[in-house]
């Protein structure tokens with residue numbers, strides 16, 4: 275069955291099992307600055323590995339929940355993503371010199387969606403920069419579920435692969451949940467396996483991985499000193515990639531969470547009472563300024579391609595009408611440059627964690 279598949283590495287044309295890339299190139303990183311850096315550090319359950327302090331006590335200053343006619347503070351993701359990548363790269367460099375091993379990520383891509391190809395390219399480039407080896411298996415749009423399952427099983431059984439990502443969405447004829455179920459939970463660096471999602475939902479339990487966009491959201495809040503405990507949070511969107519796990523993670527941080535979706539009536543009534551709004555919808559500008567309580571914090575996960583009516587050029591924009599929100603919110607993430615870059619760095623961090631567990635060096 276496997277032989278009949280169209281296997282192709284993203285960067286090379288040799289078979290996938292020969293394409294595990296030893297990435298030896300490092301950027302000229304100086305030593306990483308200390309940072310709060312979110313490992314699987316859920317309060318009540320376990321403390322961050324990076325230090326022995328709760329992230330809440332590491333905050334530079336207490337956050338001001340106000341917008342007194344000023345523009346909201348912009349929560350920039352790029353500098354945080356850079357710090358996380360520096361730390362990951364530094365750890366991998368040490369890992370290589372101490373035990374001669376490094377993490378490897380396998381990515382599975384089905385079909386020809388342009389956005390999926392772009393995402394994969396971004397992930398591979400980020401892996402390269404920090405010293406994570408990569409292998410990509412591309413399958414045609416017409417592949418069968420069993421063919422895809424074979425590829426995932428191959429990576430499950432390969433001890434040289436520490437993380438597996440099946441890029442979503444999959445073509446309609448493939449059962450996404452069946453595929454997610456087959457990825458070994460210990461290699462599920464996206465955190466979408468039911469065991470990992472289930473363990474995230476239940477207090478006292480520890481998933482192997484937390485989904486990257488959700489970790490990104492929390493990291494941005496904590497690094498900017500935003501108190502989460504006891505706050506009212508409205509999350510719009512309940513996908514397993516972003517909205518649902520973010521709701522689970524935020525409740526683990528003791529927020530009171532409302533999860534809104536396509537059937538929610540009058541969403542603006544719920545959002546306008548929230549201290550923190552998180553969006554994961556995929557509709558540009560759906561959240562208007564008057565949906566937002568004065569002084570609220572807005573985390574915009576949406577990444578939407580919008581065609582400029584004058585120039586005809588496509589640009590990326592979030593789910594939130596930024597120009598309106600910035601006048602009301604106390605802090606807001608931009609799109610691009612907010613949640614997205616941190617999400618990518620969390621994938622690197624999860625892959626490193628997985629390799630450390632496999633090598634027994636965690």
Ligand SMILES: NC(=O)C1=CN([C@@H]2O[C@H](COP(=O)(O)OP(=O)(O)OC[C@H]3O[C@@H](n4cnc5c(N)ncnc54)[C@H](OP(=O)(O)O)[C@@H]3O)[C@@H](O)[C@H]2O)C=CC1
Nearest residue numbers: 487511512513516535536554555556575576577613614617
């Ligand atoms: N920046 C990042 O790191 C990431 C960004 N994204 C971005 O987030 C967006 C969503 O992606 P994804 O989660 O995969 O998308 P999905 O289509 O899987 O989920 C969208 C969610 O939005 C809800 N929804 C749709 N329309 C409305 C509406 N009118 N009012 C309220 N809720 C609505 C849906 O509700 P229902 O469940 O009822 O259908 C669904 O839960 C995209 O722009 C994507 O690029 C995603 C992941 C990471």
Ligand SMILES: Nc1nc(=O)c2c([nH]1)NC[C@@H]1CN(c3ccc(C(=O)N[C@@H](CCC(=O)O)C(=O)O)cc3)C=[N+]21
Nearest residue numbers: 439440441442443464577590609610611612614615617
């Ligand atoms: N198995 C799987 N795992 C995922 O994590 C996954 C997925 N499938 N399918 C698609 C969604 C979407 N997603 C994004 C990640 C980063 C940016 C990102 O970095 N955005 C840039 C802009 C990118 C641009 O300019 O196009 C930014 O916000 O600055 C966006 C979206 C992960 N997803």
